[in-house]
Amino acid sequence: MRTRFQQQMVDLREKLLRMGGLAELAVDRACQAYTERDLTRCQLVLENESLINAAEREIDELAFDILATQQPAAVDLRFILAVTKINADLERVGDQAVNIAERVMDMIELPAADLPVDIGRMATAVSAMVRRALESFVEGKAELAQAVLEMDHVVDRMRDEAFIVLVRKMNEEPQVTQQALDALLVARNLERVADHATNISEDVIFWVLGADVRHHAQSASITRRMDSNES
Amino acid sequence: MGVGIKVEHLNAFYDKTQALFDVNITVRANHATALIGPSGCGKSTFIRCLNRMHETIPEARVDGKVHIGDLSVYNGTSATQLRRRVGMVFQKPNPFPTMSIYDNVAAGLKLNGFRNRKLLEEAVHKSLESAALWDEVKDSLHKKSGASLSGGQQQRLCIARALAVQPEVLLMDEPCSALDPISTGKIEELIFQLKEQYTIVIVTHNMQQAARVAEFTGFFLLGKMIEFDKTEKIFTNPFDKRTEDYVTGRFG
Numbered sequence A: 001m002r003t004r005f006q007q008q009m010v011d012l013r014e015k016l017l018r019m020g021g022l023a024e025l026a027v028d029r030a031c032q033a034y035t036e037r038d039l040t041r042c043q044l045v046l047e048n049e050s051l052i053n054a055a056e057r058e059i060d061e062l063a064f065d066i067l068a069t070q071q072p073a074a075v076d077l078r079f080i081l082a083v084t085k086i087n088a089d090l091e092r093v094g095d096q097a098v099n100i101a102e103r104v105m106d107m108i109e110l111p112a113a114d115l116p117v118d119i120g121r122m123a124t125a126v127s128a129m130v131r132r133a134l135e136s137f138v139e140g141k142a143e144l145a146q147a148v149l150e151m152d153h154v155v156d157r158m159r160d161e162a163f164i165v166l167v168r169k170m171n172e173e174p175q176v177t178q179q180a181l182d183a184l185l186v187a188r189n190l191e192r193v194a195d196h197a198t199n200i201s202e203d204v205i206f207w208v209l210g211a212d213v214r215h216h217a218q219s220a221s222i223t224r225r226m227d228s229n230e231s
Numbered sequence B: 001m002g003v004g005i006k007v008e009h010l011n012a013f014y015d016k017t018q019a020l021f022d023v024n025i026t027v028r029a030n031h032a033t034a035l036i037g038p039s040g041c042g043k044s045t046f047i048r049c050l051n052r053m054h055e056t057i058p059e060a061r062v063d064g065k066v067h068i069g070d071l072s073v074y075n076g077t078s079a080t081q082l083r084r085r086v087g088m089v090f091q092k093p094n095p096f097p098t099m100s101i102y103d104n105v106a107a108g109l110k111l112n113g114f115r116n117r118k119l120l121e122e123a124v125h126k127s128l129e130s131a132a133l134w135d136e137v138k139d140s141l142h143k144k145s146g147a148s149l150s151g152g153q154q155q156r157l158c159i160a161r162a163l164a165v166q167p168e169v170l171l172m173d174e175p176c177s178a179l180d181p182i183s184t185g186k187i188e189e190l191i192f193q194l195k196e197q198y199t200i201v202i203v204t205h206n207m208q209q210a211a212r213v214a215e216f217t218g219f220f221l222l223g224k225m226i227e228f229d230k231t232e233k234i235f236t237n238p239f240d241k242r243t244e245d246y247v248t249g250r251f252g
Helices: A003-036 A039-070 A074-108 A119-139 A142-172 A174-209 A219-230 B043-050 B079-085 B101-111 B117-130 B151-164 B181-194 B207-213 B231-236 B241-247
Strands: B005-014 B017-027 B032-036 B060-068 B086-089 B169-173 B199-203 B216-221 B224-230
Touching (some): A074 B241, A119 A142, B017 B043, B079 B086, B101 B117, B117 B151, B216 B231
Antiparallel strands (some): B005 B017
């Protein structure tokens, strides 16, 4: 057995899990800050960003070291490639959380408006996607990752609906245009987070099954492979 | 040009010990095929069965079919006839120590009755060029013995010697295991060029070498061919768990 190599792989996995925890926390805090108009949580998200950025660099460095020194193959090679891509997605999730927090900080300065959109519900769905994508990574289960891919359509629909009702609101009540625009942009940020959760899930499927499912490339054959793995 | 190799139901034995079990494989002409596996897995035995080196060991025997192009290896073909078409390079460079560089390369041709000096010179020149050695030895062809060259040069001399008789298949049994990385790089580059003209089968312990030089890779374990596929498949997403355990270093 390659003890040092195996230890490096364990370290890489743990570092990515910590990074995942930070990104997940950032999204949850940003969403709570939105629903509760909470400036403190916004500041926590902004402070958290430097930790995420540092974690991203650390993971890339370790992955780079392993690739350069251990010549990993097969499932190990797929794992490292997946980790580096998930790492980048998690960093972007952190960026989106910061965008939401900054938007909320603007909103707090404006009077609260009654908007016909349930950002809280969308945030719950998006947080669940991030959490499940990370669970699929922890468990190394392609079927969990596949379930996240299916949730992406739901979030896309929520974003589309939010656009329609918020634009209508802006036309009908121009005095709340700024608040409606902020909500619309938060909906867009959340939808981006869902896209990153989708990317993470695709990378988990690539790692576990060795299949590229990006852009719906192999969804049918994946379902078959997952079925055969279970049987 | 190289020819394909077809092996069907090949079993090999050392006395009562079976070393290969029902191996079936088709090697494509003008491609490099690597055979990997842990020590004692049967990969060297297999490659030796392709040119009947296996039967030089007392009590060793083979059953099954091997075809090199249209030649049936175990059915009416003499070993001499076969080895004119199938060259072999070994782990340790083994030039004839008392012969000059020129005579080393010309030896196979002379054994086959070539006497025309001009044709011999042309063949030696061409073989040394093909083995990427010509520029380094052209001024000392008759002055230096094969044994006076560096390890990497000796191995390329052995390749030139094998190529001189214009084989269709070149078998290489761990050709770089005794060489430094620079000499290894030269041999790998050579393999890459030679497969345009020859079919190459290489046994290697170095998995990265297999990944670098071969289009197809076979994985042997306990005398069985566990998996045979395109090299990129073997090293990125092998079908069999045992192959994956081996290429990821989880064995043992």
